[in-house]
Amino acid sequence: MEQPFRLKAGGRIDRTRPLRFVFDGKGYSGYAGDTLASALIANGVHLVGRSFKYHRPRGILSAGAEEPNALVQLGLEPRLVPNARATQVDLIHGLEADPVNCWPNVRRDVLAGLGLAAPLMPAGFYYKTFLASRHLWRHVFEPLIRRAAGWGRVPEDPDPDVYTHRHLHRDVVVVGAGPAGLAAALAAARTGARVALIDEGTEPGGSLLGQTRTLDGHPADQWVAEGREELSHLPEVLVLTRTTAAGLYDDGTTVVAEERLTDHLTSHGGHGPRARLWWLTSKTVILATGAHERPIVFPENDRPGIMLASAARTYALRYGALPGKRMVLFTTNSAAYESAIDLQSRGLRVEAIVDARPDPSGPHVDMAEALGIHIHKGCAVTATDGRHHLESVEIMLLSPDLRTVQAPRKLIECDLLCVSGGWSPVAHLYRHAGGQVEWNAEVRGFTPVPGPGLPRVVGSAAGTHALSQALERALTAGAEAAREAGFGDGSASSAPRVTETDALDGMDLWRVSDQPGDGGRAIGRPGHLSFVDLQNDATAADIDQAHREGLTNVEHMKRYTLTGFGTDQGKTSQVNGAVILARAVGEGPEAARLTAQRPPYTPITFGTLAGRRVGGLLDTVRETALQDIHRDLGKNGGAVFEPVGQWLRPRFYPKAGETMDRAVARECRAARQEAGLLDASTLGKIDAQGPDVVEFLERIYATPVASLPIGKVRYGLVCKDDGMLVDDGTLARLEETHFHLTTTTGNAAWTLNWMEEWLQTEWPDLRVRLTSVTEQWAVLALSGPKAREILAPLAPGMDLSVEAFPFMTWRAGAVAGIPARVFRVSFTGELSFEINVPWRYGPALWKALLAKGAPLGLTPHGTETMHVLRAEKGFILVGQETDGSVTPRDLGLGGMLKTKRDFIGKRGMARSDLQRPDRKVLVGLRTDDPAQVLPEGSPIVEAMSSARPLPMLGHVTSSYLSPMVGRVIALALVKGGRERLGQTLQVPLEDGDLAKVTVVEPVFWDPEGKRRDG
């Protein structure tokens, strides 16, 4: 029979839309509006998974986010979803789901026997054994433990879906759209405030969905529908369903929430993003997150068929699915009677109510008795039976101190045990924001302690049980929150009249012993475990043991027993665990402390968290204005690019069939013999101006600034306060109080931040403005003996002669008809012009230069050639010759440092270690073998040996085959390197070989500097 446990009528499911699905390899049907869990229940499927440690059979405990047991692997590749909670999976046609942590299937799990070994696997057993050998641990025991542990499998294929993020500002954000949340949102929205109301469920209504209550004389559903209708007409109101608030960040101002967009539509991926991560930043936040029913800890409380009382009712009333035929209710409070009564009226037979209270009374108790339900007062369930599904429960009389039980035992046959140990307000987000909770004896749960700057909490999340009161307070909270945000006067309309349920007149029953007269220290019958955390198989005995072993702090107990460490983050176990521990110490629940609440509320996929910023979009790719030209050049696929920071820079431009070495050799020769052209647009550029700019730059740069005349350019060094070089570049004085600065490509952002940090936090009195102009100026470096000859016809208005335009000066003028700033600086040692034009004119300039220059041998080159050329000259590259431990003096640049004026790094440099004569300094290396390129980073030693550690003298920073020098050149940092000039040292190579090198001056080309003027 199809769906044998489905009621003929009732529930918020659509019986006209049957859906087929597969669970554990078997086909079933359900209806639109079902969750996977409700559909399974309608089909009488209760065994849905195996537990973590002992592989015990487990069923569906809850109907929501708190579910510890029903984890499933959903869907098919490539859209496989591991560890989904069946209670929150919307049923769709064709859904495929599998239980996790069992093999070959959930009924016949090969590890099912592990439970028998439970006595050998108490809390933390793995800390006490497997000690003999680290190799045995690594290769035998650890793999065994790892294989047994873990839930789902990782998908085989990359995720085909996309995810997005959205940031939104609101006046009031309300989390939870149950009666309290809905009321709060209505009250706030009526003032005209911008409100967001979010709920993890498929529709607003929360606990009112599928209830028998009335509000203002109408069914609860109707009140919900009217509220939704009203909200939909109010401007500036955003209602998000299937949206779970994951965390409260930034001092409680930002609600981060995950909205699931397509999971409920198809199993093969929707159009558009699968999920959206909301960052809702608001002036006020109202939490109406409800409460979770608490299980009771009693022996064998984990069988399929044992369910929270409210969940059983939800399945029957909201989904029209009966979770059994014959039930027993085990409760500590009257509120749960409603479940029994409602279930009985839906055709389930209530065999008994086992009430821990010796003397329960009240309307619901009367009603149950009137219905002929037998109530066992002052009793508790002490054992359960049934292999894959509950078959019977055993009950006994509780002794007055509740710590033991008294004979006789009574067996009751049933297939459903509903449990209610009270309610735990959901205060996760409150605690993310720094709020505290404390034991509230009236509510019998931990409720938020109000505090300044903390969100408002309403409804059962605040411990308000009575619906009328919850609605009233929520309306007030909504109106007040709106007023705080600047809307309305804080007054709210009155709450609807409601039919009340019984008061929360429960009692505390934290743990049931199954042994008469054992003083509460019951070991229990062999194999009878009382579970606190169903997901992690943490038992009350484990907590006892933790206590015995001195782990009496709740955080220690959590870590030792794993209570609350599961994917449910202990929603049903945290309070029980904390109180059981407190009682072991000899205290009551008021002394119990809850473990820290860590975001997210329910797990969020990595994909959602990453949003669009994955794969190719992980980081911006920055391109110069000439990128298309670089790609085209040579027509053989264009340049070979190299990532440099966020940029992609041409590394070299191979001609057809050319290797990198040959291309670079050709480019180098051209640059030295005719002319080379480099796209240097990626250099960081900062426009610095303001009355105090000179003072500011003097403090920032280790090199002099004030003496630089307008029209001139100077090389500049930036050090950190420890005296180490961090960046280099040029300073050009444009006007008295206006400079154009350049930085290295890789450090551009860092350097600007560094300057801004000093300016804003240390020297706010200085009147200086810094503007990044990196992407305002395209820069082409034209360099080589023919540079002047190529440029002259393009810049007729500019006198390029050495006398009129000397080295280290700059001129403004037109180049190829484009307004330009031309800097006579050189990173190659050749005559060189760095031509800056507005970004978009970069390509035009490039073409004009090549049109004039190509006939003269002008050859574009990339970063590799640039590196060779500068190394030939002994020019350093920050990040290659430096690593944060190198001073300007170490690099032979000491002569450029200011001697009188103060600057960042001056004191740092004055320290004794930075004055040591045997510091590592920059030198050149001449390899014995002229063709032996030294791998960069290789260590340098006096003499190689097998001794370890072997002292190192330094390392090779750069090494290239230099076509012009005709051999390999290398730069290195070597201890006391200047004193070692002429010495022979060794560079051990990876293959065990040795390269012999001689320490030489670090300049290999044109040491006199004759070529820079052309």
Add this chain to the structure above:
Amino acid sequence: MRHSFFSLIRNALGHHREWPPLWRDPDPKAAYDVIIIGGGGHGLATAYYLAKEQGLGRIAVVEKGWIGGGNSARNTTIVRSNYLWDASAHLYEHSLRIWEGLSRELNFNVMFSQRGVLNLAHSLHDVRDAHRRIRANDLNGIDAEWLDPTKLASYCPLLDISPEARYPILGATLQRRGGTARHDAVVWGFARAADRLGVDILQHCEVTGIPREGGKVTGVETTRGVIKAPKVAIVAAGHAGTLAAMAGFRLPLVSHPLQALVSEPMKPLLDCVVMSNAVHVYVSQSDKGELVIGAGIDPYAGYAQKGSFSIITEQMGALVSLFPRFSRLRMMRSWGGIVDTAPDASPIIGKSPVEGLYLNCGWGTGGFKATPGSGQVFAQTIARDAPHPLVVPFTLDRFTTGALVDEHGAAGVAH
């Protein structure tokens, strides 16, 4: 009671009712020979080695909350020794060697798992630095290998090594002896072993003042009263600066939030540690099946054990880019610690300006791996009132001399 498989069986027969406390819960005595402030891994290890190797009798560890509640129980547990600079390499390698026998030494399984640590290289610059580091490691006697993309693909098949990636992976360094350990077990194991040697572990005992007389420390003022001692050690990670202030001096440390997170437990999928500096994320899988994931610090200073959400979303972008198959796994839990970072990203160990007061701090984002080694050399430093040879480069006066051990540059992610 010694832990072993047999003791487990014996106790199973007794229904696990005979296990003694892992450590006692004593009341503070009036005076001790040495007081360690901070019941993290480093503080407890120091106490253990003081008692075991330095023969000191009366030792107390004072902890303001629960032991391990600081960074020790919040870190991502990566253990490796492949640091660039000699001073660091020697210190961390000393520690790694102790790790290799630690479970047996402590008679407590710290689950040290030498599953190998990969540091990915994404640019020519990374490759150069990686090469420099493994060559230096080699000469320092530390195992280090370079895996090119092909070898890497077979070592860690889940990685996306396609050249089209935004930051393509050009190879990785591998330290096979590196791995992970169970952080709580390290704390508990040291606490238990120290307690057995007579060390008093005083929890919920916050130091509120550090009294001195004539430039010498005389003990500590705590929420459980004044406790006297001629020698006091600050081993308080993120709070080291506030404790130094109590003793009247400043430390060159800034405390930042550092976050980490775990996925839901999964069946085994990743059997090594993967770290990437360039895209900034690192990941391993715990024995429970969770992927343990971390990234960089929050840029601002702070003492709250929580950070910004944007850091998490960025690191997940990086992770999913490296491991496209991870996209549908879920973040289960996230948290933050407070890391004490020195300007050169290296620790400060040794004497302080106050006589009798010693420092062990500045471990920042990467001190878990040093726990046993640091404890051992620090214990000797305290006992002899002179720095152990391995910590000479890490004394506070390096900031005066300028002899920094700057591990920012080439050390990969500093964890």
